[in-house]
Amino acid sequence: MSLKFTWKFEVNKTQEVEKTEVEMRDGQEVKVVKKVKEKVPVKFAILKPGRGLKEEAEIFHAGLMNEYVINKGLMTRQQLIKRYANDGGSMSEPEKQRYAALLTVILKEEENLERIQLNLDNLSEEERTSKIQASTYVLISSRNELGDIISAQNNLYEHTAETKAEEKTIFWWCLKLAYTELNGTYVPFFGPGTIAERIAKYDEMEESEDLFSSEIIKKFIWYIGMWYSGRISTELDFQNVTEDNKSKPEMEEVKEKVIDKPSEEAKPLA
Amino acid sequence: MSEALKIESCRKLYRDIVLGYSPVKNPRCFVKHLREIDLGSIESKSDAVLEEIKANGIHSEKEVLESLDKRGVWTKKNEEEYFGLIASIKDLEQERKKIVSRSQAEELLEIIAGRKRELQEIIIERSGHLRISSEFFLRKKFQQELMKISFFKDEDLKEPLYDQETFADLDYKDLIVLFEVFNEVSENLCELNIKKVSVTPAFLNTFSLCESDPYIFYGKPVTELTLHQLDLFNCGKLNKTILEQGNPPPENYEDLDKVVLWYDTEMSLLIGRIEKNKRDAAHQH
Numbered sequence: 001m002s003l004k005f006t007w008k009f010e011v012n013k014t015q016e017v018e019k020t021e022v023e024m025r026d027g028q029e030v031k032v033v034k035k036v037k038e039k040v041p042v043k044f045a046i047l048k049p050g051r052g053l054k055e056e057a058e059i060f061h062a063g064l065m066n067e068y069v070i071n072k073g074l075m076t077r078q079q080l081i082k083r084y085a086n087d088g089g090s091m092s093e094p095e096k097q098r099y100a101a102l103l104t105v106i107l108k109e110e111e112n113l114e115r116i117q118l119n120l121d122n123l124s125e126e127e128r129t130s131k132i133q134a135s136t137y138v139l140i141s142s143r144n145e146l147g148d149i150i151s152a153q154n155n156l157y158e159h160t161a162e163t164k165a166e167e168k169t170i171f172w173w174c175l176k177l178a179y180t181e182l183n184g185t186y187v188p189f190f191g192p193g194t195i196a197e198r199i200a201k202y203d204e205m206e207e208s209e210d211l212f213s214s215e216i217i218k219k220f221i222w223y224i225g226m227w228y229s230g231r232i233s234t235e236l237d238f239q240n241v242t243e244d245n246k247s248k249p250e251m252e253e254v255k256e257k258v259i260d261k262p263s264e265e266a267k268p269l270a
Numbered sequence: 271m272s273e274a275l276k277i278e279s280c281r282k283l284y285r286d287i288v289l290g291y292s293p294v295k296n297p298r299c300f301v302k303h304l305r306e307i308d309l310g311s312i313e314s315k316s317d318a319v320l321e322e323i324k325a326n327g328i329h330s331e332k333e334v335l336e337s338l339d340k341r342g343v344w345t346k347k348n349e350e351e352y353f354g355l356i357a358s359i360k361d362l363e364q365e366r367k368k369i370v371s372r373s374q375a376e377e378l379l380e381i382i383a384g385r386k387r388e389l390q391e392i393i394i395e396r397s398g399h400l401r402i403s404s405e406f407f408l409r410k411k412f413q414q415e416l417m418k419i420s421f422f423k424d425e426d427l428k429e430p431l432y433d434q435e436t437f438a439d440l441d442y443k444d445l446i447v448l449f450e451v452f453n454e455v456s457e458n459l460c461e462l463n464i465k466k467v468s469v470t471p472a473f474l475n476t477f478s479l480c481e482s483d484p485y486i487f488y489g490k491p492v493t494e495l496t497l498h499q500l501d502l503f504n505c506g507k508l509n510k511t512i513l514e515q516g517n518p519p520p521e522n523y524e525d526l527d528k529v530v531l532w533y534d535t536e537m538s539l540l541i542g543r544i545e546k547n548k549r550d551a552a553h554q555h
Binding site: 052059 | 323326327328329333334337341343398401402406407438439440441442445
């Protein structure tokens with residue numbers, strides 16, 4: 001059965017290629033093979049999964065949920081939401097008070113700073129500078145603390161069983177859906193083997209410190225993560241997010257480690 | 271016009287039951303009515319499928335429920351309330367069958383509907399917790415197997431709508447279409463509709479000639495009969511018993527619900543009389 005792909009993309013890889021040139025040496029024509037750095041386009045693709053693969057993923061995800069919920073006792077998102085609702089919200093009483101206090105401090109300090117900056121109290125320049133410094137310090141530290149509280153609130157749901165299972169499932173999907181072109185045929189990027197074998201291949205790539213592979217893996221995880229969360233599904237969606245992402249550093253800039261000195265091999269013409 | 275259609279629908283349904291399949295226009299196919307042995311052959315694979323599912327670290331429903339209870343998420347008390355509610359609905363439905371007064375029956379129906387709504391909410395919460403259990407995935411596989419063996423291209427039910435490989439690769443949206451068609455066919459063949467078929471003269475006249483023998487009626491051994499054929503035959507036997515009591519059934523077949531209600535009521539009265547006779551006989555002894 002022919003493979004169907006959701007999205008195909010190309011990334012230029014700087015690599016050494018052999019170039020043959022004809023040179024005259026001692027009155028004789030010789031072929032000189034030079035290794036030069038060149039940008040070579042490499043094709044990648046994201047497989048369009050069939051129902052069988054989707055069901056395999058569901059079972060994999062459920063296995064993880066079992067691990068996190070039953071064996072490790074993590075809460076599900078639904079349980080956490082319900083618990084917070086029963087407890088009167090996701091913040092404790094002291095946290096709520098601190099949150100409210102910080103908001104008040106920030107509002108007052110913003111007013112105070114404006115008053116100092118406009119010098120409504122006719123302060124000396126020295127006093128004014130000192131007060132601005134003190135007020136700015138209070139404002140920054142209060143804003144930082146408030147930011148930490150908000151971030152902690154958002155992070156509460158990061159530790160649910162679903163979030164942890166989703167992270168691993170995205171990685172599982174990546175191992176299954178990532179393809180690359182080799183000799184005109186698309187082949188699995190992490191090899192054709194079992195999940196364990198593909199993980200071994202992934203580890204091998206990561207350990208090799210091959211920047212190109214690393215960046216490609218990141219790209220696959222980014223695309224597949226977006227696809228998994230339901231934010232993109234059609235070819236047009238993939239096109240749009242790729243356009244939106246163009247402001248980010250181009251993959252083309254990623255270069256392979258190459259031998260500094262190009263080697264030369266002289267062969268007399270036959 | 272619509273009343274005539276009801277009878278017409280019943281005739282069509284009667285035909286489908288006897289033939290053992292329902293024709294479908296979109297997608298053009300035939301949905302096979304299943305036999306007990308069809309369900310048996312799917313269930314016979316369930317142990318192997320369950321083992322395969324569990325090999326992925328997925329726990330059984332019992333284990334998930336124990337874990338939920340330990341963490342106080344869904345406790346044994348919740349579980350007792352859930353089963354208690356199911357039992358109470360069953361009891362009320364049994365009670366309803368024995369009630370002769372229309373007003374009492376309506377009152378009871380309202381209570382049952384309320385309990386069912388309550389149960390629905392509990393089912394949603396409970397099944398939400400159990401979506402990670404091995405039984406959840408087993409049921410899913412079971413339903414897919416049902417779809418695989420139910421859809422055919424031909425009336426002889428010889429050529430499956432999708433071969434093994436195509437079915438395995440069907441997208442979810444195509445599978446959902448099959449589920450919807452299957453559910454529509456099943457809903458059309460619900461208990462009430464089969465009862466309606468069983469009270470029509472078209473059925474009763476034929477049934478009266480078969481000497482209560484399913485082989486004479488369907489021309490097949492009982493093990494080859496579909497579940498709907500068995501249900502219809504059992505309804506026929508009950509209706510025949512009721513008619514033998516001598517009370518004439520309503521002659522207006524335009525409202526089949528009323529005719530079904532008459533048979534239900536007569537059956538309740540008959541059971542009541544039998545129970546009373548039993549009690550009287552026991553009392554005399």
